[in-house]
Amino acid sequence: MSTRLSSGGRLVNRAKQVSFTFNGKRMTGYEGDTLGSALLANDQMMVGRSFKYHRPRGIVASGVEEPNALVNLGQGARMEPNQRVTTTELFDGLTATSQNHWPSLEFDIGAVNTYLWRFLPAGFYYKMFMYPRAFWKHVYEPFIRQSAGLGKAPDAETLDADLYEHFHAYVDVLVIGGGVAGLQAALSAGRAGARVMLIEQTAHWGGRAPVDGGTIDGMAPGAWVEQAVAELSGMENVKMRPRTMGAGVYDHGYVLGYERVNDHKPGAKGVRHRLWRIRAQRIVSAGGAIERPLSFAGNDLPGVMLASAVRDYIVDYGVSPGDRVVVVTNNDDAYRTALAVKAAGLQVPVILDARPNGGGALAEAAKKAGIRVENGKGIAKVKGGKRVTGVAICLQAGEGSVIEEIACDAVAMSGGWSPVVHLWSHCGGKLLWDAERAMFRPDGAKPPTDQDGEGFVVCAGNANGAMTLDAVMADATLQGAGAAAELGFKGAAAGAKGEAEAEAPMAAVWMMPQGANIKLRMKSWLDYQNDVKVSDVQLAAREGYESVEHAKRYTTLGMATDQGKLSNINGLAILSYALNQPIPQTGTTTFRPPYTPISMGAIGGAARAEVFQPIRRTSLYDWHEAQNAYWEPVGQWRRPYCYPKAGESHHDAVTREINQTRNSLGLLDASTLGKLIVKGPDAGKFLDLMYTNMMSNLAVGKCRYGLMCNENGFLSDDGVVARMDEDTWLCHTTTGGADRIHAHMEEWLQTEWWDLKVYVANVTEQWAQFAVVGPNGRKVLEKLGGMDVSKETLPFMQWAEGTLGGVKARAFRISFSGELSYEIAVPASEGRAFWDMLLKAGEEFGATPYGTEALHVLRAEKGFIMIGDETDGTVIPQDLGLDWAISKKKTDYIGKRGQERIHMVRPDRWKLVGLETLDGSVIPDGAYAVDEGKNSNGQRNTQGRVTSTYYSPTLGRGIALGIVRDGPKRMGEVIEFPKTDGTSVKARIVDPVFYDKEGAKQNV
């Protein structure tokens, strides 16, 4: 069994006990534990079930590479699935539950899959679920969704209780990894004077060097780490961040750092996670190395662990994974584990060294300590069900005949070490295959390059393939100082001298035993989390998946949340052997960020809820809210859709607003309309290019409706242009168009017609603008007084400046409703005061504020188009009967050439018409008019569609605008619009102007 040792554990504080629960069971640990070490201390070796076969799985590793031990962490608004116990710092009150089993961890129905393994090889899903076709949707998919997946997604309606944020940092040298290599690299760069940031994913500095022994500058590594941290802390040009992982390296030295600020003290003040967005001139990647498992039968049983992890649990946490630990290895490093086990007072029944000639100095030390060492031997099979009970030993060179069985309760395996090359590779750094040490390491000659074409990432220490302490310290000094020197920071770098036992060469062991038969290979796991075995990769190779990327996707090797940290190298070695080609020829799959999963919260940062997208408010926002306005989002603005009174439906409110506007007086907050000032000696010339019609000949004091197209000819925006003075025009745009059209004008001014002397300013928010609409519109303005707004002085399509009710105002005599109408612009700061005056003066006329829906219906009754309803990016002005607003005289305007193309001038284009239903009902929005015959897909042909459709209170019936093939020539024809309920509605093609065709109401 696994248990807490009576002493030891350099990271735990035995004076402070911490309690937590696992699957509802109360357990205790110590401050400084990870959830992983605490579970082991409570003999909870088995922590989950595997993805496909639901096999019992235990903790394998001690760090980020852990594939098995994923749990649901926390509850309610703090519940998170798939959290690795090995990177979860223990805290008081922690609650964790295991995943992927039903009904319980100990007894799991899905485990029946493990007996069906023969029928569930790689590609099973692809082969099985193809036929019959209809089964996918109704049988297979629901079944797979039910049984697949690891943790449960948090409840969709529960808001995350925590806060997140982004930080930006700009540094000369970013060192990723706070082990001895990272510390030494940071010291070298920092001493040279560079601005350095050093980040480390765990809470501790020094990495695993204090566990592994040796000396640095004559000191124990732990002592040297303390000294290095103290020196770095005292340097003003060095920033240090523990609990911060280098998640990804991107173009031009951009790095994402993921800081887990409060994961170890949930609910504490401040943010939970912080995403660091770092720009570094140079990056030193010192992420260390990850130990590889060995591929022998039963290597996934709870109790089989990485040798380094066994050592970590003993030395760091004072936790023993088992009383009798068999060590199996192909290298010298695992002997350190045997010695650590022995030193903790536990037994090592045997060390199985797959190398025929065994190890070096460390092997001698093990033998001297009285440990039995068997060279050239391996494990044929691990014995046990939910827990290791023993191993069967065989010759590594053979096929797995059992020589001897040895009882044990843990197995420490080591297949050698793989440098963490992820960060080097993220942005294109190339790798070399080091055959002697059986590992991919960075090819220093082919780094990722930056904006200047220079390499911007270097690796240091283990991550660079420097695997022994002496090599690590020398390399780290060189790389840290080198990175700083490239930026011009040249100091005398004082090195640090590492010393460790000399190690005998390792030997690549990809299968154990070398000639393992199929039965053994089918029980030899490569990818623990996705249940991929040696036999699966071999099958993929036989079936023709020769590319490593294809084999990965076919078998799912390395596709789990651990992204193959343990499995990738072993898997591609197996693939290479199956394909009979050298490993470098097979290559690796692509390393992609993030290094380990980062939270969605951190990615979102502070951008959530009301901060996600700021709301733009007009000067009347609070007033609208107080009137119980029903809001409609329009771009970033909120506009009142209607103002329902108590007990009134939205439909009734809209009807009331329309009737009151047509009959007496309606008021609209039109402040969101875009207002662009275009000024300069060439402004008229410029506007002639921007608009389809002429603007240069507009007289001062007059208004003109204008259309703007894109270069393709399609209608993009519309609005009324008013000429302010000789060289100034005011261009109104749609609410959503202000910023876009401003940018559009700037683009053409800066990149095509830069010789024109024109200045454009967006003054949308400087003015509050209100439409005063209806037969009593003039009377209410006359009551306010100060300006002559009579028919004679201010006729339709003119504007004037003056004061109204004492407020400086511009009155535009324009109408989007067909009524007598003024738009009054006042400085935004006076908006609310002026609105109140309008309401007061209009009281006797029953002044009625109306919203966007009434606005839409009023304009549709008059056949006025709306950008975004009648246009969708495929409609040209000519389609909408707007030829009158297109100049024939101009040689050029944006869109003119586009509109001359043959398909733009063909006679059968769909054109704007009015549609009147025969039964008076309202046609559904977006409905299509069907035509005779079917198209090549067997669908009914169409001949038009509805673009706007409303109930018109004025006419007491449904009206619609639509575009219909050759529509204007088909007045009176009846066409049919099928509805989604299977019925259809018939409508007659009519003139788009439904109301007051002669304009009698407007021109008064």
Next chain:
Amino acid sequence: MLTLTCPYCGVSGEETEFHAGGEAHLKRFISGSTDAEFDEYMFLRENPKGVHFERWRHVYGCGKWFHAARDTNTLEVFGTYSAQVSEPPKEIKDKISAKRPGWSWRNFK
């Protein structure tokens, strides 16, 4: 994420500060041009693996449009320059020649 330097305000900024605006140095064709000319102007774009000329706007900065010469493969930026020219300035071309001898792009080399 790229780092670009705005040639107008001199600020070296994050890509998110800028907005990409497609290929640079297009020649505009207006009414009277052939369909082929308009098609070329409107739709046909270079898609090189290597040296490329692009329009960018310093949209969350000074608001100016400018041109960038860069390598679409390595993401190396050879330089940024005014949008108000019809071909890359000599010093930009020289810089590219120094790093990518024999380069060509449309009619430029």
